[in-house]
Amino acid sequence: MRAAVLHAPGDVRVEDVAEPAITAPTDAVIRLAATCVCGSDLWPYRGVEPVAGPTQMGHEYVGVVDEVGSAVASVEPGQFVVGSFVASDGTCEICRSGYPSSCVDRVFMAQVGTQSERARIPHADGTLVATPGTPDPDLIPSLLAASDVLGTxxxxxxxxxxxxxxxxxxxxxxxxxxxxxxxxxxxxxxxxxxxxxxxxxxxxxxxxxxxxxxxxxxxxxxxxxxxxxxxxxxxxxxxxxxxxxxxxxxxxxxxxxxxxxxxxxxxxxxxxxxxxxxxxxxxxxGPAPVRRFLPGLIDLIWRREIDPGKVFDRTLPLDQAAEAYQAMDERRAVKTLLTV
Amino acid sequence: MRAAVLHAPGDVRVEDVAEPAITAPTDAVIRLAATCVCGSDLWPYRGVEPVAGPTQMGHEYVGVVDEVGSAVASVEPGQFVVGSFVASDGTCEICRSGYPSSCVDRVFMAQVGTQSERARIPHADGTLVATPGTPDPDLIPSLLAASDVLGTxxxxxxxxxxxxxxxxxxxxxxxxxxxxxxxxxxxxxxxxxxxxxxxxxxxxxxxxxxxxxxxxxxxxxxxxxxxxxxxxxxxxxxxxxxxxxxxxxxxxxxxxxxxxxxxxxxxxxxxxxxxxxxxxxxxxxGPAPVRRFLPGLIDLIWRREIDPGKVFDRTLPLDQAAEAYQAMDERRAVKTLLTV
Missing domain, CATH: 3.40.50.720 (NAD(P)-binding Rossmann-like Domain)
Incomplete structure (x- = not known):
């Protein structure tokens, strides 16, 4: 599949990488509808955070569930889902107190990478929220925003x-x-x-x-x-x-x-x-406990009470991720959505 | 009157100073029943905070109102009072929101000094709380604790x-x-x-x-x-x-x-x-908004539900303030009460 990979500061390439697969019974694999570039992606892009070899980038995502592990109970293949930029088990004491972004088993999705055609989502039950149905296409930017910037x-x-x-x-x-x-x-x-x-x-x-x-x-x-x-x-x-x-x-x-x-x-x-x-x-x-807010935010978006998708002032296909990074780095764009 | 004066790091002397007087219509002058030495008094005593010439020390106090300015309405001469280590007007937006220690007109009592026989209390209405009557002597240490360490x-x-x-x-x-x-x-x-x-x-x-x-x-x-x-x-x-x-x-x-x-x-x-x-x-x-808690703390003490006065493990007359400082500096005492 295609994915954005950072090779060195300033050097983002979209290239073929291995397909994601279920590695734990609590995983899901989703097919992305859209992803985007975050201000925090610019830290390694600018060399402020070190880049340790080629790294799949991105941590914001919406899409359709492709496959789930045997222990996943709350989402199923075919559902449209939104998830947090931090995967969380949803069951530990920290999650239950409202801080899933500090879950004792958390996985920062930036370590997985979601600027790609498909992505593995750990702790699917604790991380993903299904929308009430397949969203109208014009709702997708807003749902994507909920994954990180809106929730944050x-x-x-x-x-x-x-x-x-x-x-x-x-x-x-x-x-x-x-x-x-x-x-x-x-x-x-x-x-x-x-x-x-x-x-x-x-x-x-x-x-x-x-x-x-x-x-x-x-x-x-x-x-x-x-x-x-x-x-x-x-x-x-x-x-x-x-x-x-x-x-x-x-x-x-x-x-x-x-x-x-x-x-x-x-x-x-x-x-x-x-x-x-x-x-x-x-x-x-700290890292926002986005998962705490997701159901409410999805509801506000679904009822069209808020339109956070307006924060995306540029849309490019995934293959042009390099330009998406450059536009944000040069402040030519507030935030760039990548269609997949 | 007699007062503890810090002349230089390590050099506390009890000596004669000018009597306090009403300088603003919102002032009160109290005759102290007891005062004490605070951990924060040790910062200048140890030279960690600079000492700019002879300074009257102390900011914790309980005692009897001697005199009030013309604008004071909530306390009157003869009443036993407890006050915060920060004088506050009680009327500004910050006081009303529960943060009298950040009152826009605050006066840190450490800048006035209360290790003395009498003391001027600015903003008497916003700062002092009268006890229900004259306290039994054994309640005085607890009421004094409420002035700072308990409230803090x-x-x-x-x-x-x-x-x-x-x-x-x-x-x-x-x-x-x-x-x-x-x-x-x-x-x-x-x-x-x-x-x-x-x-x-x-x-x-x-x-x-x-x-x-x-x-x-x-x-x-x-x-x-x-x-x-x-x-x-x-x-x-x-x-x-x-x-x-x-x-x-x-x-x-x-x-x-x-x-x-x-x-x-x-x-x-x-x-x-x-x-x-x-x-x-x-x-x-930050500096504790003690005044917010004083009425409740006085009530708990008056009903003998708490006994914070136990925190004083040494009692000395005001004239021995030098020893009181030394004992706390050397950790021979947790907190020393000074009788006046």
């Missing part, structure tokens, strides 16, 4: 305690940040400040529910958020970048007693304990 | 979400750590692991409700807590030290999705964003 932005907004009567600020205007805007809106936040300096992304943020745009960054961005919130800071801040500057900007933008949900995968970040102590914020984040 | 340990346990069905671990066996054990017990935690290597403190921890003692520290301490919790870590961890090692130990001891309440004033702590991200804990702390 949603977790950020939940971790930031976004809700009625509250002001939420979102640091980062990538796909996850934009999805966090949508989530804050759905959760009922009264005012949503998107921090973005890119006009097309500002427009998308407004479409998803942003009420204010702040273009300043760092300390200037913090000052602007405080100015907009009576000097106090936002109740809820979602951090969707993962750098030292964005983490400090997020913590600084929250009021004492406020909540910061951080979902940007942190790279080379050192937080000052003193600053965190006196900020008096709640800080919570 | 309580906040740590609340921030750590300690409660029924949960395992709580407490990092730090100083007065705040011991009070956190008591708080976790009151909040209903099923199992309480005190991390302590000092036999007398272990004994006190058990009296306050600890069910398990872990003597290991650092990575070994984390491993031991995991061993006691099915490999997962505690649901709730209270950090009551404030060092790099104790913060890492606390975060490492919590399970994914668990809560870390950190109330040790952080000094030279840098937290790895990556570790925090993948730990998936909730982190919340």
């Amino acid at each position: 932005g949603w977790f950020g907004a939940v971790a930031a305690d976004a809700g009625p009567g509250r002001t939420a600020a979102v640091v980062g205007d990538g796909a996850v940040g934009l999805m966090a805007v949508l989530a804050a809106r759905q959760l009922g936040a009264e005012r949503i400040i998107a921090m973005s300096r890119h006009e097309p992304r500002q427009r998308l943020a407004r479409e998803f529910g942003a009420t204010d745009i702040v273009t300043e960054r760092g300390d200037d961005g913090v000052a602007k958020v405080k100015e907009l919130t009576g000097g106090l800071g936002a109740h809820s801040v979602i951090e969707a970048v993962g750098t030292q500057e964005s983490m400090r900007q997020a913590i600084g933008s929250a009021r004492p007693g406020g909540h910061v949900g951080f979902v940007g995968v942190n790279h080379d970040v050192a937080l000052s304990g003193e600053e965190l102590f006196f900020s008096q914020v709640h800080l919570h984040g | 340990g309580w906040f740590g346990a609340v921030a750590a979400d300690a409660g029924p069905g949960r395992t709580a671990a407490v990092v730090g066996d100083g007065a705040v750590g011991l009070m956190a054990v008591l708080a976790a017990r009151q909040l209903g935690a099923e199992r309480i692991i005190a991390m302590s290597r000092h036999e007398p403190r272990q004994r006190l921890a058990r009296e306050f409700g600890a069910t398990d003692i872990v003597t290991e520290r650092g990575d070994d301490g984390v491993a031991k807590v995991k061993e006691l919790t099915g490999g997962l870590g505690a649901h709730s961890v209270i950090e009551a030290v404030g060092t790099q090692e104790s913060m890492r130990q606390a975060i490492g001891s919590a399970r994914p999705g668990g809560h870390v309440g950190f109330v040790g004033v952080n000094h030279d702590v840098a937290l790895s964003g990556e570790e925090l991200f993948f730990s998936q804990v909730h982190l919340h702390g």
